[in-house]
Amino acid sequence: MDETYKFQLTKVNKYGKKQTRTLIMSKQGIVNSAGMSTKWEKPRELVHALHLSKADPKSFMISTFDNYNFETDSAEQVQQITETFKLLKMGEVIYDDELKINDDEDNVVQPQLPPQKPNPTKLDVNDEPEYAPATQSNPLASFRFERPPKFPQPPPSHDKLMKPQNFELVASIGRGSFGQVFLVRRVDDNRFFAMKVLKKRAVIDRKQLVHLRAEHTILQSMKHPYMVKLYHSFQTRTRLFFIMDFAIGGEMFHHLKKVGHFPENLAVFYLAEVVLAFEYLHEFDVVFRDTKPENLLLDAYGHVMLTDFGLAKCGVSADSTQSSGLSTTTFCGTPDYLSAEVVAGVPHGKSVDVWSIGALLFEMLVGQAPFSYGNGGGQVNRAELYRRILRGVVTFPPTVSDEARDLIQKCMARRPKDRPLMKDLKNHPLFKTNKIVWEKMVKRELAPPHKMKVDEACIKAIEGKLVNGPVDNIYKYVLPDNLVAHFDPRFTQEPPTLAASTPQDGVTADEDRHFREFNWTAPYAFDK
Numbered sequence: 001m002d003e004t005y006k007f008q009l010t011k012v013n014k015y016g017k018k019q020t021r022t023l024i025m026s027k028q029g030i031v032n033s034a035g036m037s038t039k040w041e042k043p044r045e046l047v048h049a050l051h052l053s054k055a056d057p058k059s060f061m062i063s064t065f066d067n068y069n070f071e072t073d074s075a076e077q078v079q080q081i082t083e084t085f086k087l088l089k090m091g092e093v094i095y096d097d098e099l100k101i102n103d104d105e106d107n108v109v110q111p112q113l114p115p116q117k118p119n120p121t122k123l124d125v126n127d128e129p130e131y132a133p134a135t136q137s138n139p140l141a142s143f144r145f146e147r148p149p150k151f152p153q154p155p156p157s158h159d160k161l162m163k164p165q166n167f168e169l170v171a172s173i174g175r176g177s178f179g180q181v182f183l184v185r186r187v188d189d190n191r192f193f194a195m196k197v198l199k200k201r202a203v204i205d206r207k208q209l210v211h212l213r214a215e216h217t218i219l220q221s222m223k224h225p226y227m228v229k230l231y232h233s234f235q236t237r238t239r240l241f242f243i244m245d246f247a248i249g250g251e252m253f254h255h256l257k258k259v260g261h262f263p264e265n266l267a268v269f270y271l272a273e274v275v276l277a278f279e280y281l282h283e284f285d286v287v288f289r290d291t292k293p294e295n296l297l298l299d300a301y302g303h304v305m306l307t308d309f310g311l312a313k314c315g316v317s318a319d320s321t322q323s324s325g326l327s328t329t330t331f332c333g334t335p336d337y338l339s340a341e342v343v344a345g346v347p348h349g350k351s352v353d354v355w356s357i358g359a360l361l362f363e364m365l366v367g368q369a370p371f372s373y374g375n376g377g378g379q380v381n382r383a384e385l386y387r388r389i390l391r392g393v394v395t396f397p398p399t400v401s402d403e404a405r406d407l408i409q410k411c412m413a414r415r416p417k418d419r420p421l422m423k424d425l426k427n428h429p430l431f432k433t434n435k436i437v438w439e440k441m442v443k444r445e446l447a448p449p450h451k452m453k454v455d456e457a458c459i460k461a462i463e464g465k466l467v468n469g470p471v472d473n474i475y476k477y478v479l480p481d482n483l484v485a486h487f488d489p490r491f492t493q494e495p496p497t498l499a500a501s502t503p504q505d506g507v508t509a510d511e512d513r514h515f516r517e518f519n520w521t522a523p524y525a526f527d528k
């Protein structure tokens with residue numbers, strides 16, 4: 001029997017509420033329980049680090065896929081826990097100046113907002129706080145993003161840089177982990193775009209600067225028919241703004257949920273467009289790492305638009321863990337789509353994207369992610385999900401054809417080196433059966449099997465083909481409701497306003513220097 005270590009302590013959730021918990025640590029992992037009930041259980045492969053606070057020796061945080069904060073009665077108890085953590089070789093022990101409360105034990109319940117018609121508003125950024133006072137240490141000093149050798153040089157910026165005043169907020173369309181996403185109108189020429197807004201403070205505090213720089217550089221440098229394009233980036237003292245193509249068809253996930261699952265020809269069509277985008281990224285040693293139906297948007301014609309490069313990793317030359325070349329060990333991605341080697345915490349390469357291609361096809365054909373399937377529609381808890389991924393056995397419903405099953409099994413081979421390369425995957429017979437002609441598809445010459453229901457005027461509005469004119473006339477012609485018809489009403493019914501700035505959003509002048517590169521206009525930004 002493995003030795004187990006028990007600690008009675010207090011846990012603080014993200015609302016600052018204190019709860020009594022028992023923390024049990026053993027070679028198997030960590031269990032957090034409240035009385036008889038287990039709140040969470042993390043196998044040791046998932047435990048990354050123990051964060052200790054320099055400011056408060058009585059508290060600590062455990063980092064797994066999520067972060068969990070704890071408070072204790074004494075610094076001695078924290079010391080005992082630290083010693084046990086080290087003894088069991090659970091992961092790194094990290095000393096932070098102060099621990100952020102970002103505990104994830106409780107799910108956040110979204111407030112129900114009253115329905116409201118989208119109503120364009122000015123982009124108001126007059127509430128920005130002054131720079132925060134300079135701090136002694138500079139935690140960003142090491143956050144440098146080096147452009148890897150194969151990576152194309154971003155084109156120089158167009159002379160005309162943008163400011164918030166150049167855009168009008170038309171509708172709220174989404175929210176990611178770091179910020180808000182809006183439909184906006186470029187006021188000079190009435191062209192409509194998607195705008196992602198991030199708070200610099202959150203980017204720094206959640207140590208996402210390297211990821212964000214990678215995302216920005218990828219969007220600046222790489223252009224592909226099935227990837228979203230970046231037009232402008234700009235900033236204020238506390239916020240960053242990215243202006244991108246507006247994918248009017250919304251998330252593929254939204255369409256998938258509506259119909260339950262896709263017919264094979266449609267699923268394979270979408271999959272093929274993703275394969276082409278990934279093949280392009282892999283040529284430049286970029287691994288996407290975050291495939292999921294939420295990151296696959298659809299354009300006005302029903303083509304895929306790959307978005308959200310926040311987790312993409314540049315300079316990964318290795319195809320799999322077995323090959324030579326740079327690979328990565330960061331634990332990231334969406335639980336259902338994590339490959340076995342990512343869950344096991346061993347270095348991984350481009351083959352994680354090949355794995356996710358298999359998982360994506362499964363979900364499109366079945367309506368559930370591969371390792372959540374077969375649970376009577378119920379949710380599988382995370383520890384069980386990871387166990388299933390590590391075991392690597394996918395069960396198929398009889399509706400999945402032999403060819404589709406074969407492709408999924410090949411992509412989701414447990415050992416990365418047994419998976420096909422992205423470019424070789426294109427020879428799989430499933431694509432031929434479903435009439436994918438790669439030479440045509442790469443030129444956008446294959447029509448999607450599912451035609452989007454999108455208003456003609458809206459297409460003109462997002463392609464910049466509207467004749468300039470008084471704004472009132474524009475909204476008689478292009479209805480905001482039609483522009484956001486494929487988006488979740490949870491977002492579109494919210495008034496399109498920026499979350500107010502608070503003094504806590506302030507960054508120091510020193511920190512702000514790290515954001516200098518986020519001022520860019522694409523050379524094609526004003527093309528008609």
Ligand SMILES: Nc1ncnc2c1ncn2[C@@H]1O[C@H](COP(=O)(O)OP(=O)(O)OP(=O)(O)O)[C@@H](O)[C@H]1O
Nearest residue numbers: 174175176177178179181194244245246247308310
């Ligand atoms: N270019 C776009 N066109 C239309 N909708 C978009 C666009 N970009 C993002 N969205 C919507 O906003 C949502 C959140 O965007 P995004 O995933 O880029 O944010 P994020 O903060 O990077 O999210 P994540 O939490 O997945 O990292 C998307 O799922 C999508 O619904």
